[in-house]
Amino acid sequence: MTLLELDGITVQYGALTAVDDLSLSVERGELLCLLGPSGCGKSTTLRTIAGFERPDAGRVRLGDEGAPTDVTGTQPNDRDTAMVFQDWALFPNKSVRENVAFGLKMDGVSDTDRQARADEMLSLVEMTDHADDDPTQLSGGQKQRVALARSLAVDPTLLLLDEPLSNLDRRLREDMQLELKSIHERLETTMVYVTHDQDEAFTLADRIAVVNDGSVEQVGPPASVYTDPETLFVESFLGTTNLVDCTVRRAQTPTETADAQVADGGRVALETPLGEPLFAPATETAVSEDDHVTASLRPEQLSVTAGSETVDSAERDTAGGDGLTTTGTVESRLHRGSQVRYEVAVGEETLVTHRRIADQLDVTEGETVVVDCPAPSISFFDAEGQRLR
Amino acid sequence: MSTRTGRLRQAVASRTGTGLLLPLLLFDLLVFVVPFGYLLRISLSERSTGAYVEGTWSVEGYTYLLEPSNTISETFLFTLGFGVVVTVVSVTIATLYAHAMWRADGPLRIVLTAGALVSMFTAIVVKLFAALLVYSPDGVLNGLLVSLGLVSEPLRLVNNGVGAVIGQLYIVVPYSILAVYAVLSTVDESLLEAARDLGASSPRAFLEVAVPHAVPGMLVAGVISFTWSIGSYAAPLLLGSGSERTNGVLVSDLLLREFDWPAAAALAVVVTATVLGGLVVVRLVLSRREVTASG
Numbered sequence: 001m002t003l004l005e006l007d008g009i010t011v012q013y014g015a016l017t018a019v020d021d022l023s024l025s026v027e028r029g030e031l032l033c034l035l036g037p038s039g040c041g042k043s044t045t046l047r048t049i050a051g052f053e054r055p056d057a058g059r060v061r062l063g064d065e066g067a068p069t070d071v072t073g074t075q076p077n078d079r080d081t082a083m084v085f086q087d088w089a090l091f092p093n094k095s096v097r098e099n100v101a102f103g104l105k106m107d108g109v110s111d112t113d114r115q116a117r118a119d120e121m122l123s124l125v126e127m128t129d130h131a132d133d134d135p136t137q138l139s140g141g142q143k144q145r146v147a148l149a150r151s152l153a154v155d156p157t158l159l160l161l162d163e164p165l166s167n168l169d170r171r172l173r174e175d176m177q178l179e180l181k182s183i184h185e186r187l188e189t190t191m192v193y194v195t196h197d198q199d200e201a202f203t204l205a206d207r208i209a210v211v212n213d214g215s216v217e218q219v220g221p222p223a224s225v226y227t228d229p230e231t232l233f234v235e236s237f238l239g240t241t242n243l244v245d246c247t248v249r250r251a252q253t254p255t256e257t258a259d260a261q262v263a264d265g266g267r268v269a270l271e272t273p274l275g276e277p278l279f280a281p282a283t284e285t286a287v288s289e290d291d292h293v294t295a296s297l298r299p300e301q302l303s304v305t306a307g308s309e310t311v312d313s314a315e316r317d318t319a320g321g322d323g324l325t326t327t328g329t330v331e332s333r334l335h336r337g338s339q340v341r342y343e344v345a346v347g348e349e350t351l352v353t354h355r356r357i358a359d360q361l362d363v364t365e366g367e368t369v370v371v372d373c374p375a376p377s378i379s380f381f382d383a384e385g386q387r388l389r
Numbered sequence: 390m391s392t393r394t395g396r397l398r399q400a401v402a403s404r405t406g407t408g409l410l411l412p413l414l415l416f417d418l419l420v421f422v423v424p425f426g427y428l429l430r431i432s433l434s435e436r437s438t439g440a441y442v443e444g445t446w447s448v449e450g451y452t453y454l455l456e457p458s459n460t461i462s463e464t465f466l467f468t469l470g471f472g473v474v475v476t477v478v479s480v481t482i483a484t485l486y487a488h489a490m491w492r493a494d495g496p497l498r499i500v501l502t503a504g505a506l507v508s509m510f511t512a513i514v515v516k517l518f519a520a521l522l523v524y525s526p527d528g529v530l531n532g533l534l535v536s537l538g539l540v541s542e543p544l545r546l547v548n549n550g551v552g553a554v555i556g557q558l559y560i561v562v563p564y565s566i567l568a569v570y571a572v573l574s575t576v577d578e579s580l581l582e583a584a585r586d587l588g589a590s591s592p593r594a595f596l597e598v599a600v601p602h603a604v605p606g607m608l609v610a611g612v613i614s615f616t617w618s619i620g621s622y623a624a625p626l627l628l629g630s631g632s633e634r635t636n637g638v639l640v641s642d643l644l645l646r647e648f649d650w651p652a653a654a655a656l657a658v659v660v661t662a663t664v665l666g667g668l669v670v671v672r673l674v675l676s677r678r679e680v681t682a683s684g
Contacts, residue, residue, distance in 0.1 A: 052582055076585040077594075089583035093601035102597075103587035154587060 003028045003190050004049065004158060005068050009058030010214075011044050018044040020214035021058070026158070031184050031191045033201040036211035037237065042194045043086075045211070046160050049192065050083045051076035064157045077106070082156035084164045088147040090135035096146050097122065097131040103154035121149040124183065141172045148180075152189065161193045165200065177203045198238050202226070210234045232381035235296045242297040242351045246270035246278060246380075248287050270295065270380075275347035276326045280380035280388050287382060294381045297324065301377035302353040304330075304344060305370045306363050323375035330367050346371055425661070432654035441650040450651030454659065461639065461656065468635045469663075471550075471625070472618040475557045479614040480607050482558070483565035487603075488595065490566070491573050505566040508559070516559050517627045521547060524555060524628075553633040556624030561617050565610035572606030573599060608671055616664045636660050 004026040011019040019041040026032050034042040047053045049060060051074060061068035064080060071079055082103065090099050097118050104114035122128050125145035130138065135146055144164060151159055165173045165180075181204055184191055195201050201208050202222045209219040210233070218230045229235040236243065249269045270278045270293055278295055280287075287293065328346035335341075340360045344351050351371065355361055363369055380388040435445040436453070454461050490501040508516060523529045524546040531543035546552055576599050584594035600607075622637030634642075636656060643653035 050586055052585075075590075076582070077588045077590055081586070083583070083586045085579050085583060087577075087579060089577065089579040091580060091583070091598060093598075102584070102589075106584075106588035106593065150583075150587070 001028045002026070002068060003063060004192070005059075005061040006045070006049070007059045007061065009045070009048055009055040009060065011041070011048055011053050012056050017214055019048065019055070022211075022215050023058075024209055024216055024219065026190060026192060028190055029188050030206040031181075031193060031204055033205035033208045034192065034194045034211050035198060035201040035205075035208050035237075036196065038196055040211045041214040042196075042211045043162055046083070046162050046192060046194050049158070050081050050160055051079045062158065080157040081160055082151035082154050082158075083160040083162060084147050084151050086163045086166060088143045088164070088167075090143055090146055090150070092134075092136050094135070095131070096127065096133050096135055096138070099135055099146055100150045100153050102150065107154065117153055118149075121153045122146075124152070125149045140168050141176065144168065144176060148183070152183075152187065157190065159189050159191045161191060163194055163196070166195070166197070173200070174203075180204060210237060212237070229379060230387050232294055232296070232385035232387075235379060235381070240299060240352065242299065242302075242349075244272055244274060244278075244295045244297065244349055246272045246280075246293045246295050248289050248291045248293055249277070268293075273348035274324065274326060276324060278324060278378065278380075279375070282388055287388065292383045293388065294385075296379045296381070297351065297373050298377060299351075299353040301373055302344075302351060303372045304328075304342065304353055304361055304363065305372070306361075306367060307370055323378060324371065324373040326371055328369055328371045330363050330365050330369055333363075333365055344369060344371055428654050428657055431650050432658050434651050436649055436651045438648065440648055447651070450653075450655035451659075453649075453652045454655055460634075461652075464634050464639050465636060465656075465659070467633075468619055468621075468660075471553065471557070471621070471633075471635060472615045475554055475561065475618040475621075476611050476614040478554065479558055479561050479565045480569075480610050482562055483569045483610050484600070484603065484607060486562075486566050487570035487573050487606075488599070490570055491576075505563050505570075509563050513560060513623050514627070517556050517623055520556055520559050521628060524552065547628050548630045550629065550633055553621075553625040553629035553635075556628035557618050557621050560621070560624060561614040564613050568610040568613060569603055569606040572609075573603045576602045605675060608675060612668060612671055615667060619660060619664060 002025050004024075006022055006024045008021050008023050009019055010017065010021055022041070022045060024032075024045075034045060036042045044053060048055050049062075051071070055072065058072075059070055060072045062071045062079065062081070063069055091102065094102070097115070100118040100121050101114040104117055109117070119128065119131065122131055125148055127142065127145050127149065130142060130146075135143060138146065147164065165176050168176060177200055184204075193201075193204060195204075205222055207219060208222050208225050210217045210225060212233045218225055218234045220228075225234065226238050229238065232243075235241060247270065249271045267279045268282045268287055270280055272278050272295065280293060280295070326346055328344040328351065331343040331345050331350060333340060333342055335357070336354075338357055339354045340357055341352060341354045342361065342363070344353065382388055431441055432450045433446055433448065434441040434443070434450070435447040436442075436449050453459070454465075486501070486505065490498055490505070493501055511519075521528070525531070526543040526545065526547075528547075530546070531540075534540045535543060546555065580598045580602075581594050584598045585591065589597055619635075620637050621635050622641065625633045625635045626638055640653050640656050640660075643649045643656065
């Protein structure tokens, strides 16, 4: 059931368009991550949901029971949303308990009831011992917990979190991610979570909305967004990848003659700087000769084996692919904590791959290797950044 | 508080500290301690018809202040009341105005800031005569009110207590605004948003979050308003009537008209002591806040 609908919202600051015709819906009980680089408009979107920004165009609909109703003009204090701020925004002149009880006080809940509720929330975030403390004396992680308890205390229909963990160090951040996930599972509160950290998004989210330049590029479960990116931006933002600039040449599939036409074969041949052509699907997307196409080869999908013998091309065809099979030279080998990173010079390009330290490759710098990438693991994007299908 | 005196002691102990403090100490000595010493000495002299008797010791000046035959103690109490009224009104206006300055942006903020500052560039007497033009029975304000039919006859806003208070407000409000604004401008915007987000209306969020934060500024504004009102001279003289005599007016009368220097000096000493006492109380309140705030 839909809890929140953003219908084509646009937010402008003078000449700057922070959010551009963005539409999104959030289902009851889910944790949706708005993921994007800084300045992409994800925080502004969140602030529009909370009511701090009035969109220049579009509607915000929020529903507790039944169909969502239009809340576009509703003040933040009359919206049933609660926000956890990036800097937590705890009231410095109030104790931890008073902070948590603040929303209930504004609702006119009796003193004893709100003390009880505040204590309940503090025990949920394991901050009972600090109930009478001054919030300014707490550590970052503790402030984070209090801010979460304060927002949860009002039992909001929708909890909004604006990069709440970005001010914490890495270990604490990872602990808090798991804790947040367990709180979400326990309370089943619907959450919209803004982050620029893809690991955080993949850890927490039921669905991820990748935001770029004020609009949503792709929405879906983390796994499908990662494995089936719709745009070049999504592909490159969600992890390191090897991007190779290619140019469309006439269709040239192994079973066809060299001058067969581009469109009907459903595949186009690409000239690459790798020394080997690549073949991109083009059944839905029209491309013409000399168009620029970007190929993305994920590092974890590259197989690198010692030796210089390429697999026989006939054998490759029966294996069902026209992926990449070529030779290259190992340029460097770098230990990075639990991973080893390899740079392999292939043609005019340098491809990067990595292995966990236990699975590290039996290759040395300067060695000639066979680089192989299966066709389904390579994705292609046209000049506008749209996936070729 | 202890850390502050500790720091001071440290500064004095180090030679650089003493060196840096020296000009300030000299200045204070010359313009405050020495003249005040003279004042104290005169207040403890015998009274005479010709100013005071040099080289004599007496508390006549002080006992005269309490004599029921004159109205000095009434004037003193009136001045205290006057100070309290001006302080309360001044801090209220300053808080609201500073809030408006803080919420405004762009040209409006500049206009509001200028509004508070420009009146400081004017001499007190000019300011008060301008006020007289606005508030007198046939002045601008009454003219407007009568022509709009809001009042049937002009309000009496000058030559009485109201006038004295209005005049004094013209003097102290700009300083109060700056004192409150200086603190208010440091409130974290996201705190107000957090309050709004949790269901507080705009005014409620201001009361719950910004006002507690602004208390030190409001106290400073209060101290400024109170100390200046208790020593006020020009405003009650120009905009009050004969019955709105304040300590300042009285000291000047005793000094220049009755030539009773010991009594005038004694009254000045008592007023100064009252102000200093008030400051100590405020300082204690502030330091207690700091102690509770830091847990």
